[in-house]
Amino acid sequence: MFDRRLITHFDWGLLALTLLLGCVGSVVLYSAVHAGGSVNHDGLLVRQLFWFAIGGGVMLFSLLFSYKRLDQWGVFIYAGGLLLLVGVMVFGRYGGGARRWLVLGPISIQPSELMKIALCIILARYFAKTFTGEGLRIRDLVQPFLLVLFPFILIVQQPDLGTAILLFIIGGSLTLFVGLKRHTFLTLMGAGLACVPMIWFFLKEYQKQRILTFLDPGRDPLGTGYHIIQSKIAIGSGQLFGKGFLGGTQNALDFLPEQHTDFILSVLAEEWGFVGCAVLLFLYLLFLAWSLNVAYRCRDAFGTFLAVGITVMNFWHIFINMGMVMGLLPVVGVPLPMVSYGGSSVVTMFLGVGILLNISMRRFIVD
Amino acid sequence: MAPGSDYLRNSENDGYRRRLMFLFGFAAFFFLILLTRLFYLQILQGDEYARLSENNCIRLQSIPPHRGLIYDRNARLLVDNRPAYDLQIVPGDARPMAEVLARLSELSGIPVSDFEERLERNRGPGYRAVLLRQDLERDVVGILSARRYDLPGVRIDAKPRRQYMYPGLAAHLIGYLGEVNAQELQRPENADLRGGDFLGKTGVERVYDTILRGERGGRQVEVNARGQVVRILQTVPAKPGASLYLAMDQDLQARTEALMEGRVGAVVAMDPQNGQVLAMVSSPSFDQNLFAKGIGTEEWRKLVENRHRPMENKVIQGAYPPASTYKIISAMAALEEGVVDSGTRFFCSGSHAYGDRNFRCWKRTGHGSLNLVEALEHSCDVYFYQVGQRLGVDRLAWYARAAGFGRRTGVDLDHEEAGLVPTAGWKRRRLGIPWQGGETLSVVIGQGYNLATCMQAAVMMAAVGNGGTLYRPQVVHEIREAGGNLVKRFAPEVTGRLPVTPENLELIREGLWNVVNRPTGTARRIRDPELDIAGKTGTAQVLSRKSEDEESSSRPGFEPHAWFVAFAPYRDPKIAVAVIVEHGEAGSAVAAPIAAEVIRSYLKSGKKADETGP
Numbered sequence: 001m002f003d004r005r006l007i008t009h010f011d012w013g014l015l016a017l018t019l020l021l022g023c024v025g026s027v028v029l030y031s032a033v034h035a036g037g038s039v040n041h042d043g044l045l046v047r048q049l050f051w052f053a054i055g056g057g058v059m060l061f062s063l064l065f066s067y068k069r070l071d072q073w074g075v076f077i078y079a080g081g082l083l084l085l086v087g088v089m090v091f092g093r094y095g096g097g098a099r100r101w102l103v104l105g106p107i108s109i110q111p112s113e114l115m116k117i118a119l120c121i122i123l124a125r126y127f128a129k130t131f132t133g134e135g136l137r138i139r140d141l142v143q144p145f146l147l148v149l150f151p152f153i154l155i156v157q158q159p160d161l162g163t164a165i166l167l168f169i170i171g172g173s174l175t176l177f178v179g180l181k182r183h184t185f186l187t188l189m190g191a192g193l194a195c196v197p198m199i200w201f202f203l204k205e206y207q208k209q210r211i212l213t214f215l216d217p218g219r220d221p222l223g224t225g226y227h228i229i230q231s232k233i234a235i236g237s238g239q240l241f242g243k244g245f246l247g248g249t250q251n252a253l254d255f256l257p258e259q260h261t262d263f264i265l266s267v268l269a270e271e272w273g274f275v276g277c278a279v280l281l282f283l284y285l286l287f288l289a290w291s292l293n294v295a296y297r298c299r300d301a302f303g304t305f306l307a308v309g310i311t312v313m314n315f316w317h318i319f320i321n322m323g324m325v326m327g328l329l330p331v332v333g334v335p336l337p338m339v340s341y342g343g344s345s346v347v348t349m350f351l352g353v354g355i356l357l358n359i360s361m362r363r364f365i366v367d
Numbered sequence: 368m369a370p371g372s373d374y375l376r377n378s379e380n381d382g383y384r385r386r387l388m389f390l391f392g393f394a395a396f397f398f399l400i401l402l403t404r405l406f407y408l409q410i411l412q413g414d415e416y417a418r419l420s421e422n423n424c425i426r427l428q429s430i431p432p433h434r435g436l437i438y439d440r441n442a443r444l445l446v447d448n449r450p451a452y453d454l455q456i457v458p459g460d461a462r463p464m465a466e467v468l469a470r471l472s473e474l475s476g477i478p479v480s481d482f483e484e485r486l487e488r489n490r491g492p493g494y495r496a497v498l499l500r501q502d503l504e505r506d507v508v509g510i511l512s513a514r515r516y517d518l519p520g521v522r523i524d525a526k527p528r529r530q531y532m533y534p535g536l537a538a539h540l541i542g543y544l545g546e547v548n549a550q551e552l553q554r555p556e557n558a559d560l561r562g563g564d565f566l567g568k569t570g571v572e573r574v575y576d577t578i579l580r581g582e583r584g585g586r587q588v589e590v591n592a593r594g595q596v597v598r599i600l601q602t603v604p605a606k607p608g609a610s611l612y613l614a615m616d617q618d619l620q621a622r623t624e625a626l627m628e629g630r631v632g633a634v635v636a637m638d639p640q641n642g643q644v645l646a647m648v649s650s651p652s653f654d655q656n657l658f659a660k661g662i663g664t665e666e667w668r669k670l671v672e673n674r675h676r677p678m679e680n681k682v683i684q685g686a687y688p689p690a691s692t693y694k695i696i697s698a699m700a701a702l703e704e705g706v707v708d709s710g711t712r713f714f715c716s717g718s719h720a721y722g723d724r725n726f727r728c729w730k731r732t733g734h735g736s737l738n739l740v741e742a743l744e745h746s747c748d749v750y751f752y753q754v755g756q757r758l759g760v761d762r763l764a765w766y767a768r769a770a771g772f773g774r775r776t777g778v779d780l781d782h783e784e785a786g787l788v789p790t791a792g793w794k795r796r797r798l799g800i801p802w803q804g805g806e807t808l809s810v811v812i813g814q815g816y817n818l819a820t821c822m823q824a825a826v827m828m829a830a831v832g833n834g835g836t837l838y839r840p841q842v843v844h845e846i847r848e849a850g851g852n853l854v855k856r857f858a859p860e861v862t863g864r865l866p867v868t869p870e871n872l873e874l875i876r877e878g879l880w881n882v883v884n885r886p887t888g889t890a891r892r893i894r895d896p897e898l899d900i901a902g903k904t905g906t907a908q909v910l911s912r913k914s915e916d917e918e919s920s921s922r923p924g925f926e927p928h929a930w931f932v933a934f935a936p937y938r939d940p941k942i943a944v945a946v947i948v949e950h951g952e953a954g955s956a957v958a959a960p961i962a963a964e965v966i967r968s969y970l971k972s973g974k975k976a977d978e979t980g981p
Binding site: 094177225273295304311326 | 383390398413416584587603
């Protein structure tokens with residue numbers, strides 16, 4: 001039955017923050033596609049707004065049923081995600097040397113994005129069941145490790161090392177949040193440190209080169225190394241107040257590759273300067289704090305872990321994307337939540353927010 | 368507050384509270400790192416980056432790789448690269464544009480309207496170079512370089528361009544380059560190419576494109592406000608492509624082309640012991656250098672509309688009725704299926720009645736009584752009508768397929784045709800009508816629905832010569848790095864064996880030797896004891912029904928195609944040849960002398976090489 005408390009407890013603040021970030025993204029995207037002048041990318045902006053609408057719709061739809069259903073459906077959602085990834089392997093479309101997209105009629109989706117949410121759900125479900133209040137033991141970690149490993153392998157072979165590693169980072173962060181026994185933690189650290197040289201020893205020369213280039217873009221001055229230099233010039237030249245709306249020159253000249261997707265921050269930084277970036281960082285921090293508050297107020301372990309998982313996912317997206325655009329981290333295909341262009345990423349973010357809203361508004365309902 | 372809820376808070380949520388607070392602190396700390404980095408880039412280094420952004424100073428220039436060269440089997444250079452100079456302009460740097468263009472036009476003698484047209488067509492982002500003119504003349508390059516300080520945004524880029532040393536020589540085998548099109552750019556193997564790049568469109572230039580291509584290099588440079596390079600930041604050298612050594616012998620190729628001058632058709636010569644293609648001629652030919660420069664529409668139209676189809680490689684793309692050369696297959700099938708043996712004789716009266724039709728022999732007065740060896744020597748049609756009637760089309764088809772007809776030979780060239788070996792089932796599927804017995808009589812002498820390529824005929828003939836082994840024809844012999852180190856040597860590849868016992872093959876070989884060497888053989892006029900050729904003539908009717916005048920001219924445009932297939936020397940074959948001359952009329956008169964001349968040039972030069980060589 002429809003409960004009036006669902007409305008009274010609706011988390012308007014979180015929704016408002018999300019939409020605000022979406023607006024920032026649209027304005028920056030407008031700038032990214034318009035300043036060029038020569039090549040018309042107008043379609044991109046329209047498509048992004050279309051994706052916002054789809055994402056919003058999916059989000060509202062997800063509010064109709066309780067997030068506790070996700071606990072029951074977790075296995076199926078996860079299996080569906082894996083199936084889509086296998087589909088990419090078999091029927092996927094090539095683009096830029098990788099196979100990441102699944103073409104469904106007029107749209108193409110990137111199942112690796114949706115997999116992130118599926119992973120949060122299945123891990124929250126597992127930890128909620130095994131959680132006893134004491135730290136996790138090694139044997140408790142076998143199953144979550146495998147749950148991350150399967151999609152990891154499927155995504156690594158696309159190849160998309162960045163997204164694949166992100167799955168491990170999200171899973172690892174959630175595991176640490178749930179808590180480990182001290183000796184479990186130390187054993188894992190030791191094993192991890194011992195494994196790295198072993199793996200390195202077994203890699204082929206070209207694979208080593210690829211990893212070294214991944215870690216240090218300077219080794220690839222014609223590819224990512226060049227992107228990073230242009231990105232740093234764009235950000236740095238924004239200085240304190242930026243060059244103003246549509247005033248960017250780096251972005252205007254098509255220097256920045258993927259300037260509307262993963263490198264969108266450089267457009268924002270160039271036009272709005274340090275002040276603009278600081279405001280964006282503040283909005284994101286507020287968004288994360290709000291999300292953690294949802295986790296805090298939730299009464300059941302599944303909901304708490306799920307909320308933490310989604311928050312952690314958003315946090316790593318923000319940090320890794322910004323770090324990479326500023327030349328602090330390797331260049332990986334990680335979008336900036338709500339700001340980067342990209343259908344699958346927008347829908348995933350909205351879905352995540354939808355789950356948070358769901359957990360928030362049903363916090364007093366005990367069934 | 369009730370003790371119950373208090374308990375809830377203490378046991379779980381307050382446990383989370385600490386962790387959630389920690390998580391938030393963690394996130395805030397990482398955000399602080401980002402903010403610090405932003406402060407460093409935008410505030411501390413802001414002025415420097417603002418300067419660099421002023422003119423989009425840091426740019427990427429690509430260094431085109433050196434495409435691999437192509438040699439013949441004796442390491443004679445066939446395809447080279449020469450430096451060419453392209454005139455480019457970066458619109459964002461060329462300010463004021465009109466003035467720069469006017470000065471450029473004055474210095475180079477090229478009208479401004481040409482430039483404006485190119486600029487109009489290539490309206491990209493303002494800092495991407497636009498190609499104004501390809502392949503500038505040397506003196507213009509000199510003048511423009513001397514005045515480059517008056518020409519902001521103007522660049523002259525040296526770019527290797529393909530040069531075919533012997534225009535038209537082996538044009539179909541070697542192929543040519545063309546600008547990459549949108550569809551080709553989509554393919555995964557072309558991920559490193561960009562619009563404006565060249566890639567192989569036909570021949571070995573296409574098949575071995577990824578090997579020849581090499582890897583693009585580039586440099587990061589800093590330019591000044593006029594778009595001129597002031598500093599090279601980083602360079603990645605281009606990697607040259609590997610070179611090809613063809614199996615083809617340039618002398619033999621040139622000689623063969625001279626023999627085909629003025630004729631329409633194809634010749635292929637191969638080494639019967641390993642399948643290497645020694646010469647491959649499709650006539651008429653074309654000049655590949657036209658393509659290397661970027662062919663004009665008028666020239667292109669002329670090539671495409673030529674009714675002799677110069678762009679087609681007739682050796683592998685021309686499918687013709689195999690005519691009497693097919694009797695070699697029919698003889699194999701007849702012997703192996705026990706339809707005839709060496710002693711079986713049929714009487715040829717000049718025609719053969721079957722159903723309500725009378726099937727003629729090419730010799731209207733008849734051959735009298737002959738056995739299989741004699742039937743091959745005289746190319747008697749009636750003998751083979753008898754054979755066909757007893758074999759049936761499907762048994763014959765099995766032998767044809769086993770001998771390599773009706774499927775691609777697998778030569779390392781593109782767009783090979785498979786030809787056609789008809790069966791009763793094929794006709795039912797394709798045309799919806801049942802097979803007629805009379806059609807078998809056409810098929811058995813290589814007329815009717817049969818289609819074969821010159822290459823298939825040569826592969827089959829090479830196998831007859833070498834004792835029955837079918838080889839995959841290979842046009843490339845070795846791949847070597849730019850430095851000369853061997854990357855790959857192609858080993859002979861066996862694709863099958865002729866479906867015939869050694870004794871029966873010996874009978875057929877005897878018949879083929881008689882064709883040339885007996886005073887009554889159909890190709891007696893090319894007899895040369897020194898060469899010791901064995902072969903088979905063929906005269907392919909262009910009209911479906913045999914016309915009244917056999918082996919003599921009929922209406923112009925409908926003259927029969929002339930075939931000759933051969934190997935030599937008889938006992939230890941060193942060369943197998945297949946020749947087809949379109950509308951050449953009788954095989955014996957036109958095609959056989961060409962084949963004999965090809966064999967002569969090769970065997971004579973081979974002797975010389977053997978004497979001087981290792």
